[in-house]
Amino acid sequence: DTGVSQNPRHKITKRGQNVTFRCDPISEHNRLYWYRQTLGQGPEFLTYFQNEAQLEKSRLLSDRFSAERPKGSFSTLEIQRTEQGDSAMYLCASSPGTGGSPLHFGNGTRLTVT
């Protein structure tokens, strides 16, 4: 169990640019989640995958956000035309997929939009 790995750890970008983050879940976990966390708040759900299928996407998520998990292993989260309000910690988590399984979080990617 090597844990959930996220890259990069930090990303600074200018407003209007596109950014892409990568998440490698624990290998035997078939569920993968993306959350966003801002200072002083709990993780906010963005989207999740069961294997390669994206099964739910938060209504709070604008069309500028897209996520993929092409082979049911690693996942990418892309933000197009970034805005300053996108600045946050983006957390990826995985779980084995049985009901109520705990989430295993990665260290996150901290995005700063200037």
Place this chain on the structure above:
Amino acid sequence: GQQVMQIPQYQHVQEGEDFTTYCNSSTTLSNIQWYKQRPGGHPVFLIQLVKSGEVKKQKRLTFQFGEAKKNSSLHITATQTTDVGTYFCAGPGIYNQGGKLIFGQGTELSVKP
């Protein structure tokens, strides 16, 4: 929409004092999970409660799930500096699909030595 609320938002204690954080859900939960996030770290799973009125202990930590399965609490006895961090409760989404968790805003604990 479904909400999970925690109080207090911050708690500052002297080392050795007790600490309690409370969690309330707007909906009945099938289970509740607790996570701890150290400063600069990521949330780490502590425990899951499933049964109405359930009480579980982990050393100095005591977790309770309310009878109505809408509230929960975490109590730490005789806090230590290693307890510093933010404690989150989290419950399943309203349709309990896919294991999605809705997190509270957390209680940040600081411990003065």
